[in-house]
Amino acid sequence: MISTPGLIVAVALATYAVVCLVAAPYLLTRGSWRVHYPRLCLTLWYAAFLTGVGAGVGSGAIGVWYGWQIGVDGQILADSFGFSAEPWVGRTVQIAGGVIGWSTLAIGGGLAGLVATRAATLVSSQRRLRADVDRVVARSGYRREVVAGTPVTYVASRQPIACGLTGRSRGAVIISAELDLALSRRELRAVIEHERAHLRGAHQLLSRLALLNQACLPSARAARELRRATALLIELIADDAAARRCGGADLAAALTKIGNADGDPTIGLRARRIEQRLALAA
Known part of the structure; x- marks a missing residue:
């Protein structure tokens, strides 16, 4: 059965992720305090970034789970909120839940693939740069x-x-x-x-x-x-x-x-x- 608190948590996590995405650049790029307290500013930046990413992942995971539950049994949504559903409604909800669940999973998989691809490219570039630096050090190091x-x-x-x-x-x-x-x-x-x-x-x-x-x-x-x-x-x-x-x-x-x-x-x-x-x- 789908719980109302679970839905609230999913919406709250998604909202928090969006707030971090929008508000962090606005709040953390203003004022001279950044120059006076750089460590604090950097901590706030990465706290917003990492918790925002975590909130987005958590919200997506809940969406996939609920979508899968609805996809398995469309009647579960009606039972969760205390109203009865006609057979055709249950079937429609079941299809919609499956689409939502699989779509969320596909989006998450696509994002994971994008991150993995970009990370592999950056790591390869960093390794080539490090190899070049090591050669320069070996050839030109004098003390x-x-x-x-x-x-x-x-x-x-x-x-x-x-x-x-x-x-x-x-x-x-x-x-x-x-x-x-x-x-x-x-x-x-x-x-x-x-x-x-x-x-x-x-x-x-x-x-x-x-x-x-x-x-x-x-x-x-x-x-x-x-x-x-x-x-x-x-x-x-x-x-x-x-x-x-x-x-x-x-x-x-x-x-x-x-x-x-x-x-x-x-x-x-x-x-x-x-x-x-x-x-x-x-």
Whole structure:
């Protein structure tokens, strides 16, 4: 028998999923609080995303179950709500229930297939990129050291590059010769701590999840905003972690130099954010 509370739960879950899809981009992209509390903002983004996905899956599962029940016995709907049905009504309801149940299952299967296909494409792309990076490191690495338990490799490159690599026990950090020459030892340590913060926080996993979400829903504003917010907020979180470990002045100086060399205005804005915090703390 179909229970009214079960139907209410299904509708409530579907409503919550839609609210997350619509409201999250509106509420979480406004105000300067995002810049001041990036970790909180990122947590709220992924709480809305993951619970919204879970609610959608739960609502769909309930729909499939009820559709299957109705498809097996059309009279079950009449019995559940306390009214009798004519034979033709029961048969019609039975067919409709079967259509709803199988359609919901087909949609769910299609979405699962889409996610699996997009994920396979992204994983393949990431593996090729990692193989290319490993070859560059093997060919151009000229110095290696260990900083707080994390291997750091310096590679011959004129580009201002600093990145963290996952896939090892504690990850690894790659620094280009351009940064090695341009930054002081303290500034370089701040950059390394920034990359180590990415590794500790599993930021690459979040970036891949946001990228997969957008690949599956390229036209959805929520997917675009999640990826954009993830890219910004993980950098701010890593900046804050590096500033706590090495001091904001060294990090701000390093970001300013990198921004000037790279031509990326957002890096300069991140440097000014750290400088403003230092000014307020003085």
